[in-house]
Amino acid sequence: MSKEKEVKHPVQSKIEPNIEYLREQLGAGKSFDVIHIDLEYAGRKMAMFLIDGFAKDDLLHLLQKFLAKLKPEDLEPEPLHKLLKTYIPYVEVDKNKDLDVVVDTVLAGPTALVVDGIAEVIIIDARTYPVRGPEEPDTERVVRGSRDGFVETIVFNMSLTRRRVRDRSLRMEYMQVGRRSKTDVCICYLEDIADPDLVKEIKESISNIDTDGVPMAEKTIEEFIGGRHWNPYPIVRYTERPDTAASHIFEGHVIIIIDGSPSVMIAPTTFWHHLQHAEEYRQKPIVGAYLRLIRFLAIWSSLFLLPLWYLFAVHPEYLPDQLSFIGVKEPGEIPLLVQIFLAELGIDILRMAAVHTPTSLATALGLVAALMIGQVAVEVGLFTNETVLYISVAAIGTFATPSYEMSLANRLVRIVLLLMAGWFGLIGFVIAVAVWLIMMVRMKSFQTPYFWPFIPFSLHAFRDVLIRSPIPLKKRRPTILHPQDPDR
Numbered sequence: 029m030s031k032e033k034e035v036k037h038p039v040q041s042k043i044e045p046n047i048e049y050l051r052e053q054l055g056a057g058k059s060f061d062v063i064h065i066d067l068e069y070a071g072r073k074m075a076m077f078l079i080d081g082f083a084k085d086d087l088l089h090l091l092q093k094f095l096a097k098l099k100p101e102d103l104e105p106e107p108l109h110k111l112l113k114t115y116i117p118y119v120e121v122d123k124n125k126d127l128d129v130v131v132d133t134v135l136a137g138p139t140a141l142v143v144d145g146i147a148e149v150i151i152i153d154a155r156t157y158p159v160r161g162p163e164e165p166d167t168e169r170v171v172r173g174s175r176d177g178f179v180e181t182i183v184f185n186m187s188l189t190r191r192r193v194r195d196r197s198l199r200m201e202y203m204q205v206g207r208r209s210k211t212d213v214c215i216c217y218l219e220d221i222a223d224p225d226l227v228k229e230i231k232e233s234i235s236n237i238d239t240d241g242v243p244m245a246e247k248t249i250e251e252f253i254g255g256r257h258w259n260p261y262p263i264v265r266y267t268e269r270p271d272t273a274a275s276h277i278f279e280g281h282v283i284i285i286i287d288g289s290p291s292v293m294i295a296p297t298t299f300w301h302h303l304q305h306a307e308e309y310r311q312k313p314i315v316g317a318y319l320r321l322i323r324f325l326a327i328w329s330s331l332f333l334l335p336l337w338y339l340f341a342v343h344p345e346y347l348p349d350q351l352s353f354i355g356v357k358e359p360g361e362i363p364l365l366v367q368i369f370l371a372e373l374g375i376d377i378l379r380m381a382a383v384h385t386p387t388s389l390a391t392a393l394g395l396v397a398a399l400m401i402g403q404v405a406v407e408v409g410l411f412t413n414e415t416v417l418y419i420s421v422a423a424i425g426t427f428a429t430p431s432y433e434m435s436l437a438n439r440l441v442r443i444v445l446l447l448m449a450g451w452f453g454l455i456g457f458v459i460a461v462a463v464w465l466i467m468m469v470r471m472k473s474f475q476t477p478y479f480w481p482f483i484p485f486s487l488h489a490f491r492d493v494l495i496r497s498p499i500p501l502k503k504r505r506p507t508i509l510h511p512q513d514p515d516r
Contacts, residue, residue: 035125035126036126036128037049037126037127037128038125038126038127038147039124039125039126039127039130039142039146039147039148039149040147041144041145041146041147042144042145043073043074043075043142043143043144043145046075046127046142046149047064047066047075047142049127050064050075050077050127050130050131050134050140050142051064053127053128053131054077054131054134054135056077060080061079061080061081062077062078062079062080063076063077063078063079063080063083064076064077065078067092067095069095069096069098070095070098070099070100070102070103071099071100072100072103072107072143072144072145073143073144074095074141074142074143074144075141075142076088076139076140076141076142077130077134077139077140077142078134078138078139078140079134079135079137081158082137082155082156082157083137083139083154083155083156084154084155084156087118087154088139088152088154091116091117091118091152091154094115094116094117095115095116098115102115103115107143107145107146108123108143108146108148108150111143111146111150112150116141116150116152118152118154120138120152120153120154121150121151121152121153122150122151122153123148123149123150123151124148124149124151125147125148125149127149130149130151132210133151135210136155136210136212137153137155137156137157138151138152138153138154138155139151139152139153139154139155140152157181157183159179159180159181159184160179160180161179162176162177162178162179162184162188163175163176163177164176164177165177165178165268165269165290167268167432168267168268168269168272168305168306168430170306170307170310171307171310171311172310172311173271173306173307173310174269174270174271176188176270177268177269177270177290178267178268178269178270178273178285178290178291178292179290180287180288180289180290181287182212182213182214182285182286182287182288185214185270185285185290185292186200186214186216186285188270189216189270189273189274189277189283189285189292191270192270192271192274193218193274193277193278195218197218197219197220197221198216198217198218198219198277199215199216199217199218199219200214200215200216200285201214201215201216201231202214203215203231203234203235205234205237205239205242205249206237206239206240206241206242207238207239207240207241208240208241209240209241209242209243211241211242211245211286211287211288212286212287213234213249213284213285213286213287214284214285214286215227215230215231215234215282215283215284216273216277216282216283216284216285217277217281217282217283218277218278218280220512220513221278221280221505221511221512221513222280222281222282222509222511222512223280223509223510223511223512224512225510226282226295226296226474226475226509226510227282229474229475230253230282230284230295230474233252233253234249234252234253234284236252237249237252237253239252242286245286245287245288245289246266246284246286246289246291246292246293249284249286249293250262250263250264250293256471259467259471260436260437260440260441261299261433261434261437261468261471261478262297262302262431262433262434262437263295263296263297263471263472263473263474263478264284264293264294264295264296264297264473265293265294265295265297265301265302265431266291266292266293266294266431266432266433267291267292267294268290268291268292269306271306272306273292273294275309276294278505278516279505279506279509279511280505280506280509280510280511281294281295281296281297281509282294282295282296283295295473295474296473296474296475296476296509297473297476298473298476298477298478298479298480298481298508299434299468299478299479300481300482300493302429302430302431302433302434303323303324303327303429303430303431303434304320304430305319305323305430307319308320308323308496309496309499313496313497313498313499316496317495317496319496320494320495320496321494321495323428323429323430324494326424326425326428326429327425327428327429327438328425329421329422329425330422330423330424330425330426330428330429330435330438330439330442331425331438331441331442331445332442332445332461333418333421333422333425334368334418334419334421334422334442334446335442335445335446335448335449335457336457337354337414337418338364338365338368338446338449338450339449339453339454339457340354340355341354341355341356341364341414342364342450342453343453343454346454355414356412356414356415357412357413357414358412359412361409361410362409362410364412364415365446365450367410367411367412367415368415368419368446369443369446370410370411371411371415371416371419372419372443375419375423422442426438426439441464444460444464445457445460445461445464448460469483476508476509477508480508481493481508486507486508488504489506489507489508502516503515503516504516
């Protein structure tokens with residue numbers, strides 16, 4: 029039998045010590061948004077503790093009107109039972125005998141009602157959070173499909189998920205992370221599909237997080253549970269679309285929802301999960317397959333095209349006569365490798381500037397970059413036309429990558445490939461690609477091989493990765509997830 033958690037500061041029957049402890053721990057009188065109200069109903073002293081801005085004022089006012097009508101005999105012989113079951117007409121009402129837990133609960137939003145003569149505190153979860161409407165996420169737009177997206181409130185995100193997954197085995201398990209932040213985290217999965225060992229591993233990884241707080245929400249949690257801090261590739265996938273999250277839940281993945289973040293984490297994921305987009309499943313299968321192949325072409329171009337072009341431009345002897353046009357017709361004043369790196373830095377600077385530029389000035393920024401910087405840089409000999417062309421193709425491929433984290437990782441790998449090709453030529457490029465492949469093969473996301481189904485190879489799954497298959501023909505869940513129910 030599991031031992032009950034030790035109560036360090038139990039609730040007293042007399043109300044005065046309870047009020048004194050709660051005022052001290054919550055900072056009532058020091059923080060203006062911590063509200064302490066002394067009350068007296070049914071001949072008993074009572075006190076309410078709440079955070080201004082979290083509590084629903086109209087609901088608490090209604091509860092006070094109910095309590096004001098009580099007489100002393102109405103609460104006898106079991107005042108706690110009578111209050112919980114009869115005289116506090118609200119859905120989410122609980123009790124707790126540990127004042128430390130009460131303090132953490134009040135700081136999370138619920139209201140605490142302390143009653144003289146009762147050795148437990150009544151918790152009324154009448155809270156509300158400032159929240160924006162569920163809008164379509166900017167990074168995952170589709171031509172056809174739903175326009176709602178996750179928001180920064182965990183309860184809303186749970187509702188958006190459950191709206192699409194109305195299965196009786198859907199489980200949403202609550203956890204808290206951070207000694208001081210007490211950030212709410214929800215582990216979401218289908219109990220009769222998801223691998224129990226996977227669920228256990230993820231829950232243990234999150235429960236072992238020991239830090240003051242997670243102000244960066246999902247990114248901080250990923251760093252704690254993912255490890256491999258110097259590996260740029262993400263082991264979880266982020267999405268702001270409820271339909272994307274629901275489709276992964278049905279496959280057997282686990283969804284991690286963090287309060288304060290509009291993105292949910294999907295675990296485990298492979299390299300290929302980051303290359304797929306909801307738009308492929310919002311069109312006919314043949315159209316979706318075409319879009320996927322084009323996207324793959326753009327992503328591989330962003331990774332390998334620029335280093336290969338540099339290699340052929342510097343060593344034209346590697347090219348057959350039919351491809352002799354590849355290269356630089358008029359070499360500039362600056363070495364080609366330096367040109368490429370200057371252009372790479374320029375694109376990153378422009379991307380950062382675009383993030384911080386108001387929407388009304390974004391068009392002006394684009395004109396400055398394209399006309400004044402790009403054109404003038406070519407005319408003065410800073411860049412060659414070919415450098416601008418291939419850098420642009422690589423940049424477009426980077427922006428075509430559905431996963432922002434994957435696009436940044438590929439960008440760093442592209443720079444390493446360029447350096448190796450520039451310093452050591454063809455041998456350096458081949459070695460760098462081989463090291464990259466070995467790194468991908470050795471990576472795992474919660475015991476799931478990162479490069480599956482390419483390595484280890486699975487013909488059926490690899491076909492589904494390369495070609496967007498019709499949904500009626502996808503009758504099996506991914507075997508690598510070890511689902512309890514392999515059939516869809």
